[in-house]
Amino acid sequence: MKSFSYVAVSDVEDAVRAIAAEPNAKFLGGGTNLVDLMRESVESPDAIVDITRLPLTAIEELPDGGIRIGALVRNSGLAAHPMIRARYPMLSQAILHGASAQLRNMATVGGNLMQRTRCLYFYDSASPCNKREQGSGCAAIGGFTRGHAILGASEQCIATNPSDMAVALVALDAVVEVRSEHGTRRIPLADFHRLPGGTPHIETELAPDELITAVEVPGLPVAATSRYRKVRDRASYAFALVSVAAAMEVRDGRVNAVRLALGGVAPKPWRAHPAEEALLGAPATEESFGRAADAVLASAVGQGDNDFKIELARRTIVATLRRLLTDGSAA
Structure with a gap:
C-alpha cells in the first residue's frame, strides 16, 4: 500500500472542498470495500477524506410517504428500521442477505x-x-466465468455489480442526491451505475468531486408487498449468482402493479422493465410469470461457465412472484 494523506472533515462543505483539492482522493465512510482494494493495490488514492463525522445519518419520512436515507446510515440500522421493514420489506431483506452482521454494522448506504x-x-x-x-484487456472473457454477467456486458468487461441493496433500490425508483462545490444534483439510481461499453473503468455517473449525501425512496404502496430472493453458492456471505427484488399487487386475479429488478446478472442492478410490461394487466399465473421472465432474459448471453444463470434467473423470477402470490401478500 502506498503512502497517502489523510484529513477528517465535519461538514459537507469541507468534504467537497477537500475532494476537489486532490484529483486522486477518495472518501472514507465504512471502508469495507475501499480498504480491501487499497490493501490489494487495486485502489491507490493520494488522499483519504474521512467523512464518518458528517451529519448524514438520519432516516426521515418524506411528505409523499417516501423516505430519505442519509448516506452514512449503516446498513444494519437501515435494515432494522421500522419504516423500512413495513413499507419496503424487499430493501430490508436485500440488506440482510448482503453481508455478515459485522460488515453490515460498518458499511454505509453511500459506500454500498x-x-x-x-x-x-x-x-x-x-x-x-x-x-x-x-485497454489492458479482460481476462474473464475466455476465463472462468461462473459469476459473470449475462445481461449488459460488453467486449471490454463482463463483471457484475455485487450490491444487493442497490437491486432493491432500483426496483423502488430510488434517487441519489449528490453534492459538490457546484451545488446539489439528483440522479435516478437506475441511471447511477453505468454499463461498461467501451469505458468499463467509469462505473457510475458520480463525478470525482461529488459526494453522495442521501438516497430518497418514493412512497410506493405496492412496495409493502415485496420480497428479495438471493441464490448463491452458500447460505452465508456469498455474492449473488442471481437475485430478484419483486413487488406485486393483484386485483381480481390480474397484476395491477409490479416492480422487478435483478442482481448478480449484469454490470449494474438490472431493472426488468420488459418483465414488468409483460405482467401489468396479465393474469397472476405461473404462465404469466414465465412469459415475463422470458421477456427480460431474451437478450441474455452466457459465457460458458455461467450459461446456467439464464435458466436460474428465469426460475428465480417465477419463484419469487409465485411466493408473493401464494403468501397472499400480493392479493
Whole structure:
C-alpha cells in the first residue's frame, strides 16, 4: 500500500472542498470495500477524506410517504428500521442477505452504492483488467466465468455489480442526491451505475468531486408487498449468482402493479422493465410469470461457465412472484 494523506472533515462543505483539492482522493465512510482494494493495490488514492463525522445519518419520512436515507446510515440500522421493514420489506431483506452482521454494522448506504465488482480478475493484479487499466484487456472473457454477467456486458468487461441493496433500490425508483462545490444534483439510481461499453473503468455517473449525501425512496404502496430472493453458492456471505427484488399487487386475479429488478446478472442492478410490461394487466399465473421472465432474459448471453444463470434467473423470477402470490401478500 502506498503512502497517502489523510484529513477528517465535519461538514459537507469541507468534504467537497477537500475532494476537489486532490484529483486522486477518495472518501472514507465504512471502508469495507475501499480498504480491501487499497490493501490489494487495486485502489491507490493520494488522499483519504474521512467523512464518518458528517451529519448524514438520519432516516426521515418524506411528505409523499417516501423516505430519505442519509448516506452514512449503516446498513444494519437501515435494515432494522421500522419504516423500512413495513413499507419496503424487499430493501430490508436485500440488506440482510448482503453481508455478515459485522460488515453490515460498518458499511454505509453511500459506500454500498460505490462498491466495486468482486470479479476475481479485477482483484488479481497479475491479470489484465480493463476496469483497473483501460485497454489492458479482460481476462474473464475466455476465463472462468461462473459469476459473470449475462445481461449488459460488453467486449471490454463482463463483471457484475455485487450490491444487493442497490437491486432493491432500483426496483423502488430510488434517487441519489449528490453534492459538490457546484451545488446539489439528483440522479435516478437506475441511471447511477453505468454499463461498461467501451469505458468499463467509469462505473457510475458520480463525478470525482461529488459526494453522495442521501438516497430518497418514493412512497410506493405496492412496495409493502415485496420480497428479495438471493441464490448463491452458500447460505452465508456469498455474492449473488442471481437475485430478484419483486413487488406485486393483484386485483381480481390480474397484476395491477409490479416492480422487478435483478442482481448478480449484469454490470449494474438490472431493472426488468420488459418483465414488468409483460405482467401489468396479465393474469397472476405461473404462465404469466414465465412469459415475463422470458421477456427480460431474451437478450441474455452466457459465457460458458455461467450459461446456467439464464435458466436460474428465469426460475428465480417465477419463484419469487409465485411466493408473493401464494403468501397472499400480493392479493
